[in-house]
Amino acid sequence: MKVSFHRRFGGPEVLEWIERPEPTPGPGQILVRVRATTVSAADWRALTNTFPGGVRLVAGARFGYFTPRHTVLGNDFAGVVTALGPGTTRFDVGDAVVGQTGLRFGTHAEYVLVPEARGLAKKPENLSFEEAASLPFGGVTSLSFLAAAKLAPGAEVLVNGATGAVGSAAVQISKHLGARVTAVCRTEHTELAKTLGADEVVDYTRDDFAKVGRSWEVILDTAGTATYGRVKSVLRPNGRLLLVNGTLADGLRAPWVAMTSDKRIVVAGAAPVEDPMEQLVRLADRGALRPTVGRVLAFAQIADAYREVASGHKLGSTVLSVG
Ligand SMILES: NC(=O)c1ccc[n+]([C@@H]2O[C@H](COP(=O)([O-])OP(=O)(O)OC[C@H]3O[C@@H](n4cnc5c(N)ncnc54)[C@H](OP(=O)(O)O)[C@@H]3O)[C@@H](O)[C@H]2O)c1
Incomplete structure (x- = not known):
């Protein structure tokens, strides 16, 4: 099988194609022929060590630290089950599935081995493979951070960076949980933010959301620009700042903020109560979550996909069609 591989950190130029034997599933494992995957911000960070x-x-x-621990990246996939390991019961050969390998990576390949018990669900019938592969990265992250925020119905939520992979899912899931959502994005993406369900949109190229005279119970930041110092005055009492893209300093500040104020900084999501992939699929089945597909490229164009992700301004997920 064809695999995108790298042996050192660097830009897309360090990627190479290699051939590996098709893996055989062991006990509890499923072999999936990958039809679509994504290049995510996590892949870009892992490739470039940034x-x-x-x-x-x-x-x-x-x-x-010095050489990559994961030499085959990719953590979202949608594809078809081609072989079952001993003891598996949930899936059949031929099932269309969607899943996430998380920090085990490995989906930038024509086949991926996954445990049937974790991070795998039947693909929603109303989604193409490319759409389904766009669900897990932003969806699981959003579910997990919003679970940590314990949103009350009617909560005022601001999503900074609302039209990328995480932000586009966070807007929709917050709405599904009954929140009133303010989306922050640039001019070209304001219409999309409204389509995702945002009640209000702040164009960050014209206005600073921290200075528009509004306040929120929850601020979820995917852009890395909503530092506590910048937003604390617009976080309501008991407000939570969800730093999906936070720095180490923010993480170290979190216990101090919790001890000395009525606000909270959240730097890691809560483990959702149920299997997050099943939750995402249910939301997608109901139409409550529409994956935001940005560019779709052929697997052979993986280097171009990384260049797109590196911009920090991509729309939704950058998808690779593996065929
Ligand atoms: N901690 C975790 O568990 C976890 C999990 C997943 C992701 N992450 C991190 O979260 C970050 C976001 O991931 P992603 O996949 O959503 O990335 P992405 O798709 O590239 O989205 C980034 C978003 O930031 C917005 N943005 C850029 N500059 C901005 C500014 N000055 N003000 C407001 N918005 C701005 C972009 O919007 P425009 O296009 O409108 O500029 C875009 O929507 C990455 O750094 C990733 O590593 C962390």
Whole structure:
């Protein structure tokens, strides 16, 4: 099978194609022929060894300090089950599925081995493989951070960076949970933000949301620009700042903020009570969550996909059609 591989950190130029034997599923494992995957912000960070301020110190344990720990990246996939390991019961050969390998990566390949018990669900029939592959990265992250925020119905939520992979899911899931949502994005993306369900949109190229005279119970930041210092005055009492893209300094500040104020900084999501993939699929089945597909490229164009992700301004998910 064809695999996108890298042996050192760097830009898309370090990627190479290699051939590997098709894996055989062991006990509890499923083999999936990948039809679509994505290049996510996590893939770009893992490839280039680039992390927000200070986070590299701790991220090195998972991603490698000097050489990559994960040489085949990719953590979303949609595809078809082609083989079942001993003891599996949930899926059949031929099932269309969607899933996430998380920080185990490995989906930038024609086949991926996954445990049937975790991170795998039947693909919603109303979604193409490309759409389904766009669900997990932003969806699981949003579910997990919003679970940590314990949103009350009617809560005022601001999503900073509302039209990328995480933000586009966070807007829709917040609405589904009954929140009133303010989306922050640039001019070209304001119509999309409204389509996602945002009640209000702030164009960050014209206005600073922290200075428009409004306040929120929850601020979810995917852009890395909503530092506590910038937003604390617009966080309501008991407000929560969900730093999906936070720095190490923000993480270290969190306990101090919790001790000295009525506000909270959240730097990691809560584990959702149920399997997050099943939750996402249910939301997608009901039409409560529409994956936001940005560009779709052929697997062979993976380097171009990384260049798109590197911009920090992509729309939704950048998808690779694996065929
Ligand atoms: N901690 C975790 O568990 C976790 C999980 C997933 C992702 N992440 C991190 O979260 C971040 C976002 O991931 P993603 O996949 O959503 O990335 P993405 O698709 O590239 O989205 C980034 C968003 O930031 C917006 N943006 C850029 N500059 C902005 C500014 N000055 N003000 C407001 N918005 C701005 C962009 O909007 P415009 O296009 O409108 O500029 C875009 O919507 C990444 O850094 C990723 O590593 C962390």
